[in-house]
Amino acid sequence: MQVISAQFITSNTDYLKCPPDKYPEFAFIGRSNVGKSSLINSITFHKKLAKTSQTPGKTQLINHFLINDNWYLVDLPGYGYAQVSKEKRKEFEKMILDYLINRKSLTCLFLLVDLRLKPQPVDIAFMERMAEEQIPFYIVFTKADKLSQKQVDDNFKHYQEFLLQSWEALPKMFITSAEKHQGREEILASIQELIDS
Numbered sequence: 001m002q003v004i005s006a007q008f009i010t011s012n013t014d015y016l017k018c019p020p021d022k023y024p025e026f027a028f029i030g031r032s033n034v035g036k037s038s039l040i041n042s043i044t045f046h047k048k049l050a051k052t053s054q055t056p057g058k059t060q061l062i063n064h065f066l067i068n069d070n071w072y073l074v075d076l077p078g079y080g081y082a083q084v085s086k087e088k089r090k091e092f093e094k095m096i097l098d099y100l101i102n103r104k105s106l107t108c109l110f111l112l113v114d115l116r117l118k119p120q121p122v123d124i125a126f127m128e129r130m131a132e133e134q135i136p137f138y139i140v141f142t143k144a145d146k147l148s149q150k151q152v153d154d155n156f157k158h159y160q161e162f163l164l165q166s167w168e169a170l171p172k173m174f175i176t177s178a179e180k181h182q183g184r185e186e187i188l189a190s191i192q193e194l195i196d197s
């Protein structure tokens with residue numbers, strides 16, 4: 001898929017205020033600082049569509065972008081940000097879960113994890129919650145350019161083995177680098193496939 005147009009539509013804290021759900025929707029989520037904004041900008045080839053920042057936990061809104069006038073890319077707030085209060089964190093979590101559970105046009109969630117780290121409890125818990133709620137998701141490993149090819153292979157294999165200790169099957173996975181635009185074509189192709197199916 002070619003990204004011909006990418007347009008910011010709205011930012012919301014409440015899923016009920018999101019734009020009318022007339023297009024298939026693909027949401028992106030991950031821990032703060034995982035590289036979500038950078039990946040969104042890489043996927044859409046827009047330098048500043050999603051705001052990247054050095055300040056973790058900055059995106060606290062549900063951001064809708066209309067791509068090619070036929071699907072929504074949704075930038076969700078980062079989760080697991082330790083430096084905000086417990087109440088604030090609960091508030092974000094509720095906002096995110098309300099959106100994920102209730103948004104009818106949500107087709108698939110792309111869940112980002114940093115390929116440099118071993119499986120993090122907060123990510124695993126989030127994936128398990130998604131499975132419980134029957135929300136389809138794919139796993140996107142980020143920042144591959146920060147590792148050697150051997151480390152990429154080892155960490156990827158280790159993550160899969162870890163999940164298979166308690167899961168029967170693995171979701172689709174992508175290895176990406178926003179820096180090198182690695183993985184963007186694969187992600188866009190999988191979105192196209194879901195739109196067409």
Ligand code: GDP
Nearest residue numbers: 032033034035036037038052053143177178179
């Ligand atoms: P977000 O909080 O998840 O939206 O993360 P950002 O996209 O703002 O990225 C957090 C930090 O990681 C920034 O300093 C980015 O420049 C850096 N970063 C993000 N993606 C990559 C990547 O693919 N490669 C490298 N080397 N750095 C990245």
